[in-house]
Amino acid sequence: MRIAIVTDAWWPQINGVVTTLDQTRHELESMGHEVAMITPQGARTVGLPTYPDIRLTLRAGRQVRRALDALEPDAIHIVTEGPLGLAARRYCRRLDLPFTTSFHTRFPEYIRERLAFVPLAWGYAFLRWFHRPAARTMVTNATMAKELAQHGMGDLVLWSRGVDTELFRPRSEAYWDLAPPVFMYMGRVSVEKNLEAFLRLPLPGTKVVVGDGPARAQLERAYPEAAFTGFKTGADLAAHLASADVFVFPSRTDTLGLVLYEAMACGVPVAAYPVQGPRNVVTQGETGFLDEDLGQAAMDAVTLDRRSCRRFALEHSWRRATQEFLGQLAPREPACEPLALSPPKEEG
Template sequence: MRILIATDAWLPQVNGVVRTMSTVVDGLRARGHEVEVVGPDRFHTVPCPTYPEIRLATWPGPTFARIVKAFRPQVLHIVTEAPIGWAAWRWARRRGLPFTTSYHTRFPEYVQARLKFGIGPCHEILKRFHNAGEATLVATASLRDDLAARGFTKLTPWTRGVDLERFSPTHRHDWTKAFNVPGPVFINVGRVAVEKNIEAFLSLDLPGTKIVVGDGPQRAALQRRFPDTIFTGRLQDRDLASAFAGGDVFVFPSLTDTFGLVLLESLACGTPVAGFDVTGPRDIVGKGGARIGAVGSDLRAACLAALKADRAACRPYAEQYTWAACIDMFENVLRPFPAPH
């Protein structure tokens, strides 16, 4: 099939949406599909308000139409609810063509965290966006239940995977020796931004040492406020896996993620997880039980409980999540345009 994917989140951005979609695109191409990704790199862009590292396309409609005409797609999937996503939405709606969408980000909650704007109007806009499609892919059961209660329809399960070769407990970084700090080591990996709620983790009274791996707009402010925390900046490939594996507990304080790929990456490296009892940790760690970590309303209690988890049980649990299954589910939900379009 000739598959058109419209997304406002694409390389060189580094986040869970990009990692998921780039893996899916590579997998679809390996299966013989022709895939055209329409991302911000195809348009004139401006910095996203409050998050300049993310670029937003300006007036993408005409350029999007030209790209579509040249590619002649047979199916359309829309990843994001930003300018490119809306351009694709309008293009398909005007022609009465089917499309599918995916719900990657709790956008209303992000807006509320950054701009203090009510989430109700945002949910109404997103409901109109997604309900117009043939199916909306969602990563977890708790997210599906939440969206269904808000009036979203045609919600379809879509799991995630983990690169078991890249993320492994084989090479474990010794944080205590490298920085001459006491254990246990509580580590967080990901984008250092307000919606990730990292401040909730760093404010905890925990034994040992806290480490934050990653970069983002909130890093400088958090470094000033929490001078005893080690901030490493962004790490990649083997260094990243080694960082995960070197932690005694991976702490995931986010309240707004729809899945949390880093949860699987940590478990694949043999490191137990602690998080709030919300979408993502609830579906992954909660399902695995105390042997791989802990979730609850008290993040400090979850962190201390996760110290007692069985590191040997973490990787086998992560091995249940495969990218092949993720790509299968994506491929099966696509809705071809009617002939002779």
């Protein structure tokens, strides 16, 4: 098929959404499909207020129209609710074309973190409006689907995630000379990631933050005892991660947390809060610990067998995740049946 993927999140951003899309494109092309990425690259953009690293495309309607007219795709997938996503939605609605969407970011919660006066209800009203015309909206797990359904969103189906187990793998050699144990966070350094909950913990050893973002300068000043490495990519990033003893994930708003898969692929157990995202990835007492006492979770995770984490990661390939994505698309002429989303299991 000719598949158009429309996203406001793309390189040079470094985050789980961009990684997911890049890996999905690679797998789709290796399976023989033609993929066109419609992104902010090459377009006129402005920085998102309060987060200038995220670029918003100007005159997005013209860019999307030209790209989709030229491609005449068999299937259109809209990733984000930004200017390009809105333009693609408008294009499909005007021409009565089927399309799918996916839910990656807790948009209402992130807005509230930056603009406290904006009610959550407004954000979820926008999400319902945006995704309602889609043939299907893809989510990372059944728990997320249940939560979104409670906010009035429908036609929710599963698109899981994978990990590159060749790049992210255990290493026997230490990558640095830091006082053990090494507790690490890797990802965007911004307010919604709740990093202070990690950095203020009275943990032994060394705290390391790998990544960059608008909160980095303030956090470096406030927590000089922690090591901030800035952005790392590729083998350098994987080597840093594999040298950690515990991966600490303090976010309470992530829909999944692709970095959790990457940490476990390196044999690194996870410490996190028992919230959406980690709850769907971490096996309690085996690949990590989830606890409202994040410091206790981190100390408990130090004792775990790293081989259990690696075994979990080996079961989650990008090829399998991409096959799920392909099965959920809404082509103009149906070529495959969508994968049904199993009812979420009751907790406890």
